Amino acid sequence: MARMKFICDAERCIECNGCVTACKAEHEVPWGVNRRRVVTMNDGQPGERSISVACMHCSDAPCMAVCPVDCFYRTDDGVVLHDKDVCIGCGYCSYACPFGAPQFPANGQFGLRGKMDKCTFCAGGPEDNGSAAENEKYGRNRLAEGKLPICAEMCSTKALLGGDGDMVADIFRTRVLTRGKGSEVWGWGTAYGKPGGTPPKTGTTKS
């Protein structure tokens, strides 16, 4: 059984925001909600890097752990989804998520917080696969159509890869070995510094 994951190759991402646009168009995401965002570190400086970020479909998802109404579930393919009919829009999940994945549509004059919305890995929700009800609440169910998430399949530089975690990791590993660099851009060393090395630079981040 596949365990669906995203991985973004920071050596390839050119901050075109094609993934963001494709996601919004495919799912008709409401105004003010970005299921996917491109984050750039050290913007405008030599060595700037960008990655595309959305729900990481965590194996031990903190959003699931804190939800007071238990609206989250994980599919057999490792995709973390939620039932909007159960969600009460409390926002606990957005505080728990380290990636800022849960989004809330500001659909009222005074910023009323609606039901939580997030990346579904293009797997829809608990409504019937491919139904109009599912499409209206969660967007297209591309997995049930035999396709991968639109953001990954649309990525022009193939920086963003989506699919079975083992397979996308193999693709990324082959790239890194072939070009001889790139694995060090994101990870423990970037966040916390390398052993015996200099601490990480503090740079500007924009998203």
Add this chain to the structure above:
Amino acid sequence: MRPLCPWRLVPLAAAAALAACSGGSPSEGGAVRKNDAPAWQGAGNPYVAEGWKAGDQTSWEQQMRVRVQGQNEYTRGSGG
């Protein structure tokens, strides 16, 4: 009738307090999360990709492998 010793009431009071604090799941009485059908059962709409059979899990998994490899230039370039 012999009066009931106060210390004998302690377990009863504790049990009553625990019963008052415990309850069902938070969603009890509210909306209950629906079950989701697995993706390999297919979407049943005209947009389903060709090359696999809806309802066949093995076929869907193979389709996913093909689509993932579609993101890999190292195999696409060699015609693999």
